Amino acid sequence: xxxxxxxFRLAVLVAAALFGAVPEGRAGGDPVVVGVVLPMSGxxxxxxxxxxxxxxxxxxxxxxxxxxxxxxxILADEQSKREQVGPATKTLIENNxxxxxxxSVASSNTMxxxxxxxxxxVPILTPASTNDKLTxxxxxxxxxxxxxxxxxxxxxxxxxxxxxxxxxxxxxxxLVDKGQAYSVGLAAQFEKEFVALGGTVVTEYYTSADxxxxxxxxxxxxxxxxxILISGYYPQAGPMIKLGKDAWKGVPVIGGDxxxxxxxxxxxxxTDIKVYFTSHFVASDTDPLVQxxxxxxxxxxxxxxxxxxxxxxxxAMYAVYEAAKKAMAANGGATPTxxxxxxxxxxxxxxxxxxxxxxxxxxxxxxxxxxxxxxxNFQFVEKILPE
Amino acid sequence: MTLRLxxxxxxxxxxxxxxxVARMFAGDVGGDGTLLDYLxxxxxxxxxxxxxxxxxxxxxxxxxxxxxxxxxxFMVGAFAGYFVLRDAGIEKLAWPQPWPLVASYAVALVxxxxxxxxxxxxxxxxxxxxIRKAGRIAALLTAVGLSxxxxxxxxxxxxIGPTQRPWPAPRLWAAAADVPSPADGNYYEIRTFKSPxxxxxxxxxxxxxxxxxxTPANLQRLEALPGPQVFRKGExxxxxxxxSIVLMxxxxxxxxxxxxxxxxxxxxxRAVSEDHAAARLMGVNVNxxxxxxxxxxxxxxxxxxxxxxAKYGQVDPLSGFMPGLKAFIAAVVGGxxxxxxxxxxxxxxxxxxxxxxxxxxxxxxDALAFVLLVAxxxxxxxxxxxxxxxxxx
Numbered sequence: 001x002x003x004x005x006x007x008f009r010l011a012v013l014v015a016a017a018l019f020g021a022v023p024e025g026r027a028g029g030d031p032v033v034v035g036v037v038l039p040m041s042g043x044x045x046x047x048x049x050x051x052x053x054x055x056x057x058x059x060x061x062x063x064x065x066x067x068x069x070x071x072x073x074i075l076a077d078e079q080s081k082r083e084q085v086g087p088a089t090k091t092l093i094e095n096n097x098x099x100x101x102x103x104s105v106a107s108s109n110t111m112x113x114x115x116x117x118x119x120x121x122v123p124i125l126t127p128a129s130t131n132d133k134l135t136x137x138x139x140x141x142x143x144x145x146x147x148x149x150x151x152x153x154x155x156x157x158x159x160x161x162x163x164x165x166x167x168x169x170x171x172x173x174x175l176v177d178k179g180q181a182y183s184v185g186l187a188a189q190f191e192k193e194f195v196a197l198g199g200t201v202v203t204e205y206y207t208s209a210d211x212x213x214x215x216x217x218x219x220x221x222x223x224x225x226x227x228i229l230i231s232g233y234y235p236q237a238g239p240m241i242k243l244g245k246d247a248w249k250g251v252p253v254i255g256g257d258x259x260x261x262x263x264x265x266x267x268x269x270x271t272d273i274k275v276y277f278t279s280h281f282v283a284s285d286t287d288p289l290v291q292x293x294x295x296x297x298x299x300x301x302x303x304x305x306x307x308x309x310x311x312x313x314x315x316a317m318y319a320v321y322e323a324a325k326k327a328m329a330a331n332g333g334a335t336p337t338x339x340x341x342x343x344x345x346x347x348x349x350x351x352x353x354x355x356x357x358x359x360x361x362x363x364x365x366x367x368x369x370x371x372x373x374x375x376x377n378f379q380f381v382e383k384i385l386p387e
Numbered sequence: 388m389t390l391r392l393x394x395x396x397x398x399x400x401x402x403x404x405x406x407x408v409a410r411m412f413a414g415d416v417g418g419d420g421t422l423l424d425y426l427x428x429x430x431x432x433x434x435x436x437x438x439x440x441x442x443x444x445x446x447x448x449x450x451x452x453x454x455x456x457x458x459x460x461f462m463v464g465a466f467a468g469y470f471v472l473r474d475a476g477i478e479k480l481a482w483p484q485p486w487p488l489v490a491s492y493a494v495a496l497v498x499x500x501x502x503x504x505x506x507x508x509x510x511x512x513x514x515x516x517x518i519r520k521a522g523r524i525a526a527l528l529t530a531v532g533l534s535x536x537x538x539x540x541x542x543x544x545x546x547i548g549p550t551q552r553p554w555p556a557p558r559l560w561a562a563a564a565d566v567p568s569p570a571d572g573n574y575y576e577i578r579t580f581k582s583p584x585x586x587x588x589x590x591x592x593x594x595x596x597x598x599x600x601x602t603p604a605n606l607q608r609l610e611a612l613p614g615p616q617v618f619r620k621g622e623x624x625x626x627x628x629x630x631s632i633v634l635m636x637x638x639x640x641x642x643x644x645x646x647x648x649x650x651x652x653x654x655x656x657r658a659v660s661e662d663h664a665a666a667r668l669m670g671v672n673v674n675x676x677x678x679x680x681x682x683x684x685x686x687x688x689x690x691x692x693x694x695x696x697a698k699y700g701q702v703d704p705l706s707g708f709m710p711g712l713k714a715f716i717a718a719v720v721g722g723x724x725x726x727x728x729x730x731x732x733x734x735x736x737x738x739x740x741x742x743x744x745x746x747x748x749x750x751x752x753d754a755l756a757f758v759l760l761v762a763x764x765x766x767x768x769x770x771x772x773x774x775x776x777x778x779x780x
Contacts (some may be wrong), residue, residue, distance in 0.1 A: 012519075041548065041549035042550060042551070043551055045549075045550040061402075071709045079549065086476065132675070178750070183392060185620065188699045194546075204749060204752065205748070205749060205750040207750060208747055209709070209752070209753070210699075210707075210709075210753060211699050211709060212432060212699060214428045214431075214432070214741070215428055215741045215744040215745050215749065215752075216749045218425065218428060218745065219420055219425050219744070219745055219749065221420050222420020222421075223420075235551060235701065238553070238700065238701075239699050239700050241699060242625070242700050243625060245624070246626065247420070263553055266553035267553045267700055267701060269700060302696075382697075386740060
């Protein structure tokens, strides 16, 4: 027993060193640790890849122009799997001591990250998760969930209006994946608006585990819709559009920002179906702010056009930077803690490449939605500003 | 009387199948969501299940092993086809269209089938043969382990990776200088060889299409890219792939029947299936027969893998999982160990699944397969065409 005691004491000391509380307000000059959780592999890999590219461009730019705030970015791959998000986020917070978490993309996944962040008392800023519940269900996801994108109640309403007013459709079929909060939420908002404007909606369900949508696509074709809403993500939407080549007889397809991926067109193949989706940003927008970012991105990444996820990643990194600057000014230049960053994010205002971002009391900016047509490439159709 | 009824019960589905296939080849199928459409979709889907089920059933017939790694042979075959289609450049052949397209698909099929078959040979020699005497449970566990191993190796191996990839559309060669006026309604595709972080990638990026952004500046930018190549996109329509699948299934079933019933190897296979020891005593090289069985089964799985992924347009390390599972169910439903059973089981599963999806619920489609399995096993424990089980006393 006596022999054991010293080693026990040592163990306690080591444990205290490893898990000990971090003092509030770290000394100035330390980098702000930003934990980034994104789908870098799996189904939604292009979302992760583009977001990360955007974040890296922003970080390099910030490091060049303002050496007073240093950032340390740590990336964790959530593999596009819901069950991987929690552990990945926990690692970022506990092992890497992230002061703030940035991520993820799919709303259902960000919800998992938000639950972990709420327990740990760390704020989370999502670049691209649009489901309303993330910021409205405070008791579940906490007070410190922020985003730099609009939410589905806005996006879905705009889709409903676009379908009625521009496409002149009265009868819609909505394809919904019950396993994705994003898919359910977006379709519900679309239906609300579409029905209010005098249309009817028939809902059909699919699952993302399924690889074969041939029958579903036929069934939708048989319902003779005037517009088809694919409420979900590109790995499912692309093949559906491909299979719809014959069965949908040119009925236009609409979707949300989940379709905004460079993989959408290769998956959809050559088609004469008109595909429109709502998004945050499109590279063919002639707005100088957008074109400035497109040039930067093309220089950094071998001439590739940035998608919306890249632009949102860029804006998310800038939001963290602006918040850190604000927090440092308020706290005498000390490296900000998570709590201070969260306080600084409230009411933050800056102009990003996806538009002017004002983080209001509901922690969601009011922003313009861009309607994009996917025909060979992503073409700018129109930009609708919020009322 | 009962005999006639049974004949009728067999003849009717066969006639219906013949009718559906005939309409498929006549090009009457697709578009309106009629019963015929769903039957055709189900037949094509079922044909893929049948392809994979044949491998399950043959291996089971010979060594009483459910080879759970069979779905991974399917996936490896699909990836082999993917690489050939992406990199071999067969589509550049100076033949009149659409022959380069058809040739590249055919080469991809053969490459996929051979890759899967060689992998199966390797797996049999390295994993199954050494433990053949250790009993059926050990073999079953080895199969499950091998399945997980192959899936995860594929995830880790950089050329494959964990991320799902769009199936490469066969590209038709065109030099950048040949890109016509912006009014041309064709699709063009650019391959960039450097990824954002510098390593080479294969994600094809559509930069220019329908002429919309084909400005001189744009073209210059493309030409400045590291080794840009402009291709006209060619594509096999899903309907064409469907027909090829049904045709291949018909041919393979005939070839298999001939192999098993009319050749010496086939005779040896049947002998090994009856009794290993007796076959060996009669001078049959049991190891060779088992290896041949694995080879044939995986060859078909590889064909199925390429066709499946070409139809649905994507491939990833888990591509073989669901089709493998469904095919296993198809093999059991048809009567495991029986070659016609695998074909019947596959078609039965494919058709009923798609009819269910069409008229009841698309969401519960995958669950139906398992319900069918239970229902068939309850009423006919040896499957639709299985031989009744004889208790040896």
